[in-house]
Amino acid sequence: MTLSLLDASFPYWLAVFAALFAHANFQLGISMLTLLSSHAIGKGKRHAQVLRLDVGYTLGAIVMTAGLLAILNAKLQAFIGEVTRLHWALAAGLLGGAGLAVLLFYYRRNRGTLLWLPRGFVEFASGRAKKTRNGFEAFAIGATMVVAELPFTIAPLIVAALLLQTLTPQMQLWGIIGYSVAACLPLLIMTMLISSGHKISSIQRWRETNKTFLQWTSGLVLILLGIYLYGLNVWGGGL
Amino acid sequence: MSAAHYVVKRKRTHSEPFDPLKLHASIVAACLAVRTLEGEAHLAAERVTRHVIEWLSSKTEVTSADLRRVASSHLQKYHSEAAYMYEHHVLIA
Numbered sequence: 394m395t396l397s398l399l400d401a402s403f404p405y406w407l408a409v410f411a412a413l414f415a416h417a418n419f420q421l422g423i424s425m426l427t428l429l430s431s432h433a434i435g436k437g438k439r440h441a442q443v444l445r446l447d448v449g450y451t452l453g454a455i456v457m458t459a460g461l462l463a464i465l466n467a468k469l470q471a472f473i474g475e476v477t478r479l480h481w482a483l484a485a486g487l488l489g490g491a492g493l494a495v496l497l498f499y500y501r502r503n504r505g506t507l508l509w510l511p512r513g514f515v516e517f518a519s520g521r522a523k524k525t526r527n528g529f530e531a532f533a534i535g536a537t538m539v540v541a542e543l544p545f546t547i548a549p550l551i552v553a554a555l556l557l558q559t560l561t562p563q564m565q566l567w568g569i570i571g572y573s574v575a576a577c578l579p580l581l582i583m584t585m586l587i588s589s590g591h592k593i594s595s596i597q598r599w600r601e602t603n604k605t606f607l608q609w610t611s612g613l614v615l616i617l618l619g620i621y622l623y624g625l626n627v628w629g630g631g632l
Numbered sequence: 633m634s635a636a637h638y639v640v641k642r643k644r645t646h647s648e649p650f651d652p653l654k655l656h657a658s659i660v661a662a663c664l665a666v667r668t669l670e671g672e673a674h675l676a677a678e679r680v681t682r683h684v685i686e687w688l689s690s691k692t693e694v695t696s697a698d699l700r701r702v703a704s705s706h707l708q709k710y711h712s713e714a715a716y717m718y719e720h721h722v723l724i725a
Contacts, residue, residue, distance in 0.1 A: 425723035433716060435661030437670070505723020515725050592714040594666045599721060 412549035418611035429522040447584040449528030453535025461572035465554035481626035485619040491548035492615030662718035676710040
């Protein structure tokens with residue numbers, strides 16, 4: 394399929410990419426993967442063991458993202474049937490709210506990359522990530538982190554689920570798989586960087602240096618996507 | 633006075649005696665996490681632990697945050713990347 398600005402499917406792809414971009418920018422998963430990897434390497438685990446943990450964690454995140462998107466997709470199909478302007482208006486409002494929340498609250502205002510999530514939960518999860526010894530546990534932690542970040546990621550997930558309604562059932566399956574893998578692309582890239590011998594300290598330094606940029610881009614993209622979808626589907630003719 | 637007499641408060645909920653081996657192990661882990669060779673990691677950890685014990689000689693009670701700050705400032709001299717990870721690993725998530 395060729396894609397051009399005049400193509401009828403262009404607004405669809407633009408919305409999907411914007412939702413994916415905002416989703417992939419969220420950092421809890423990356424933070425936990427950083428902790429998990431640094432502690433595994435620090436304990437002198439072999440390269441293959443570290444890689445197994447990282448791959449397990451990333452797979453957990455991908456599977457949970459796919460599961461959540463599939464559930465949302467099925468629930469939307471079962472309960473709302475046809476997507477109306479009201480649904481798009483609600484989704485646009487949710488995107489705007491999530492975008493504002495990201496701009497105002499996502500990172501704590503101090504050094505490092507601490508996030509505005511319940512500290513008790515994050516400390517428990519960090520403790521587990523540091524002690525993880527097998528791939529299954531890493532898988533479970535990866536899956537849990539996707540759920541923990543739902544307050545921020547639910548908006549792009551709902552938009553993705555609404556956009557999936559425009560596809561055939563077979564294409565919906567590919568859409569769910571494609572979205573989940575793309576949303577977890579930063580985890581895949583980080584796993585590749587660590588397995589290729591990159592220092593975790595340089596990755597963490599990069600994250601810390603660019604955290605404001607990442608926060609502003611994901612927050613603004615969510616708000617702009619909300620405005621775009623509202624204009625397109627509520628004021629305009631729809632997708 | 634032996635270093636074992638000093639008490640380290642953690643999160644103000646409980647305290648424990650200062651354990652130089654624990655400090656040594658945590659510095660070795662930070663060095664290994666940034667792909668330092670094991671021998672170099674142990675050498676840096678030994679030097680930093682000595683500096684910290686020296687610093688503790690004039691103290692009766694310190695917090696774990698104080699220990700982390702002092703240890704990482706000394707580790708900075710021997711391995712800046714490891715010092716960054718040592719200081720920041722509590723600030724990642």
